Amino acid sequence: MSSRNDAFAKLSADLGLSFDGEIKVGGNYVAALRHENQVFISGQVPRVGSEVKFTGRVGAELSLAQARQAAQISIMRAIALLQRSLDGDLGHVKQILRMNVYVQSADHFTQQSEVADAASELLYSLFGAAGTHARTSVGVYQLPKNAAVEIDLQAAVE
Amino acid sequence: MSSRNDAFAKLSADLGLSFDGEIKVGGNYVAALRHENQVFISGQVPRVGSEVKFTGRVGAELSLAQARQAAQISIMRAIALLQRSLDGDLGHVKQILRMNVYVQSADHFTQQSEVADAASELLYSLFGAAGTHARTSVGVYQLPKNAAVEIDLQAAVE
Amino acid sequence: MSSRNDAFAKLSADLGLSFDGEIKVGGNYVAALRHENQVFISGQVPRVGSEVKFTGRVGAELSLAQARQAAQISIMRAIALLQRSLDGDLGHVKQILRMNVYVQSADHFTQQSEVADAASELLYSLFGAAGTHARTSVGVYQLPKNAAVEIDLQAAVE
Numbered sequence: 001m002s003s004r005n006d007a008f009a010k011l012s013a014d015l016g017l018s019f020d021g022e023i024k025v026g027g028n029y030v031a032a033l034r035h036e037n038q039v040f041i042s043g044q045v046p047r048v049g050s051e052v053k054f055t056g057r058v059g060a061e062l063s064l065a066q067a068r069q070a071a072q073i074s075i076m077r078a079i080a081l082l083q084r085s086l087d088g089d090l091g092h093v094k095q096i097l098r099m100n101v102y103v104q105s106a107d108h109f110t111q112q113s114e115v116a117d118a119a120s121e122l123l124y125s126l127f128g129a130a131g132t133h134a135r136t137s138v139g140v141y142q143l144p145k146n147a148a149v150e151i152d153l154q155a156a157v158e
Numbered sequence: 159m160s161s162r163n164d165a166f167a168k169l170s171a172d173l174g175l176s177f178d179g180e181i182k183v184g185g186n187y188v189a190a191l192r193h194e195n196q197v198f199i200s201g202q203v204p205r206v207g208s209e210v211k212f213t214g215r216v217g218a219e220l221s222l223a224q225a226r227q228a229a230q231i232s233i234m235r236a237i238a239l240l241q242r243s244l245d246g247d248l249g250h251v252k253q254i255l256r257m258n259v260y261v262q263s264a265d266h267f268t269q270q271s272e273v274a275d276a277a278s279e280l281l282y283s284l285f286g287a288a289g290t291h292a293r294t295s296v297g298v299y300q301l302p303k304n305a306a307v308e309i310d311l312q313a314a315v316e
Numbered sequence: 317m318s319s320r321n322d323a324f325a326k327l328s329a330d331l332g333l334s335f336d337g338e339i340k341v342g343g344n345y346v347a348a349l350r351h352e353n354q355v356f357i358s359g360q361v362p363r364v365g366s367e368v369k370f371t372g373r374v375g376a377e378l379s380l381a382q383a384r385q386a387a388q389i390s391i392m393r394a395i396a397l398l399q400r401s402l403d404g405d406l407g408h409v410k411q412i413l414r415m416n417v418y419v420q421s422a423d424h425f426t427q428q429s430e431v432a433d434a435a436s437e438l439l440y441s442l443f444g445a446a447g448t449h450a451r452t453s454v455g456v457y458q459l460p461k462n463a464a465v466e467i468d469l470q471a472a473v474e
Contacts, residue, residue, distance in 0.1 A: 028433065028436035028437045028439070028440040028447075028448065029415070029436040029439075029440075029448055029449050029450065029451045030448050030449065030450060031450070032450065033411075033413060033414070033448065033449060033450040035410075035411050035413055035472055036472075038413075040413055040414045040449075040450035041450060042450040042451050042452060043451070043452030043453065043454070094193075095191075095193050097191060097193055097196075097198055098191070098198045098312075099187070100452065102452075102454045103300075105299055105300040106300075107299075107300070108300070109300055110300055110301070110302060110303055110304045111302070112300065112301070112302045113302040113303075117186065120186035120187040121186045123186070123187075124186040124187075131186075132186065132187055132188050132191065133187050133188065133191060133198075134187065134188060134189075134190065134191040134198035134199060134200045134310070135187045135200050135201070136200060136201030136258065136260075136308065136310045137201065137302060138201070138260045138298045138300075138301055138302075138308060139298060139299050139300030139301060139302075140298055140299055140454045140455060140456055140457070141298070141299040141421055141423075141455050141456055141457040142419075142421040142422075142423070142424070142425055142426055142428065142454075142455030143426070143428070143454055143455060144426060144427070144428045144429040144453060144454075144455075145426055145429075146426045150452065150454060152450070152452045154414075156193055156194075252351075253349075253351050255349060255351055255354075255356055256349070256356045256470075257345070261458075263457055263458040264458075265457075265458070266458070267458055268458055268459070268460060268461055268462045269460070270458065270459070270460045271460040271461075275344065278344035278345040279344045281344070281345075282344040282345075289344075290344065290345055290346050290349065291345050291346065291349060291356075292345065292346060292347075292348065292349040292356035292357060292358045292468070293345045293358050293359070294358060294359030294416065294418075294466065294468045295359065295460060296359070296418045296456045296458075296459055296460075296466060297456060297457050297458030297459060297460075298456055298457055299456070299457040314351055314352075
């Protein structure tokens, strides 16, 4: 099922994203935890290298379109972490179980679902039926590093 | 164990709620995901049909009592989805594991637990010991569609 | 593995914390739910006895240092609950799977990760590799009882 790896590589290139060798976290937690047949991905902001690509409040400093781009980067980063936790093979993903999407929102911005849709669409395009998932999207007041979006994942793997 | 189905139908009627044939989401995620012996329910706002019944900030536009009604609709909707994912039989619910309650809160409103209690009480009334659950309730800045409350669930099933 | 119990007792004493006989919740949900080989801990605020030790917005009424103390109390409380759900023996913890950290944040406060680090460090100091975990930290608008921090946990146990 390396076709998923190929699709992910192509999508990364199309979006101009590369996460090679640069996803680090502090030593006291992990970006991706595998336990038995599940992987838990820590909350990911739209960071590439050391730069958070979209900062600010969605609905004020950022548009819906920009927030959707931010969601795409966050979910791509989450998928990159998932891939690493599976010895590089996304073919081992059995089912995406749950995705939580946190949107740093301006007062009166209520399109959090439309932001999350960008990540859901990307999961579906890569994984098909195995990529359909339960999800929760909410608008929060502040995110780490003033990020526009933060996304975490839980997946069943084999 | 169809007695749970009966109790749910009676409670729906008492609350004046009907979710027949109307819970749809976009094609890229699912309202309820069953994987092996667990079901994950996506975040539910207090929507019946196409209408979100309670919108606005709790503690400003909405009272605690109204927020509790909103929580009841959200959890009833979540239970309706759970029922569908179990071929219509709530008797297959082994244990409600976790509930997350997000309350769209006004500044200085700190009774998110009291809002969540309305949903917890309803789960307990329907499922008894199998309905006791771990939960987290927080006050967020904005919810999709300006909903007052959003609730998600994770359940063990057989 | 009672050494973990000893380490937890020592850390409680060092921090001046005691949770003996006082962690109660309403009857319709539970502070800790064990189901098969997992334990789900409900969201914990920095409460000792009946008092929430740190209230207010982090970045305004509270400093980062105070928020980190709040996170330590919340995670200690979560660990105390985990211990009780395991017949008093933290040696049965196989892996901390996920921690969610909610920080009641002032406008422009974006150091939620640094707050969460205090809890992650504590988990690692007590559990070692079994204490590394996936985590999500976000800044929310209001927390129950005006608490500065709320933390929940999911753990694999044996």
